[in-house]
Amino acid sequence: MLEITKEFRKGILFVRLKGVLNKDTVSYLNKEVTKVVADMQFQNVLFNVEELTSIDIEGVHAILYNYNLCKDNNGISLLCGVNKSIKNIINHNLSFIFQIKDEEKAINMVEI
Numbered sequence: 001m002l003e004i005t006k007e008f009r010k011g012i013l014f015v016r017l018k019g020v021l022n023k024d025t026v027s028y029l030n031k032e033v034t035k036v037v038a039d040m041q042f043q044n045v046l047f048n049v050e051e052l053t054s055i056d057i058e059g060v061h062a063i064l065y066n067y068n069l070c071k072d073n074n075g076i077s078l079l080c081g082v083n084k085s086i087k088n089i090i091n092h093n094l095s096f097i098f099q100i101k102d103e104e105k106a107i108n109m110v111e112i
Contacts (some may be wrong), residue, residue, distance in 0.1 A: 001025065004032045010107050012044045013037065018051035021059030029062050037066055043075025046106045050081025055089055067097055078106050 002025035003018040015033050019025070037045055045066055049055075067077040079097050082090050 002028050004029065006036075008042075012106055012110055013042045014046050014103060014106075016048040016050065016051070021052055021062070022054065022055050022056040023058040024074075026058045026062045028056060029059075034062065034066055034069070037069050041084065043070060043073045043076075044077070044110045045070050046078045046080060046091070046103060048081045048103060049086060050083055052083070052087050053105070055086045057089075060089060063097070076110065078081055078109070080098050081105065 001019045002021055005016045007014045007016075012084075013033075013036075017029075021029060033045075036042070047063055047066070063077075063079075070077040077097060079090065080102055
């Protein structure tokens with residue numbers, strides 16, 4: 001199961017993920033986040049993965065796709081809250097996405 005909460009603040013779409021992001025739940029992420037990012041042409045997205053308990057390669061690809069959407073819109077995509085449960089797969093597959101400690105640091109990084 002995957003829970004998603006979203007908040008748009010100071011030019012950043014904050015996406016908080018809780019639970020499991022895998023082949024069974026990635027369609028929910030695509031419907032709730034990726035479609036919005038694409039349709040609204042959001043430039044800056046922060047994925048807070050602090051409460052994500054596991055992620056598979058399909059979940060990694062979904063985050064990567066959002067990263068590319070932001071990049072195409074001249075923005076950035078950030079990760080925060082990478083925990084022990086998902087650290088290995090994130091660092092192995094998404095090491096090029098800038099990781100920050102918490103959401104507040106994202107506001108300082110994005111120039112509006």
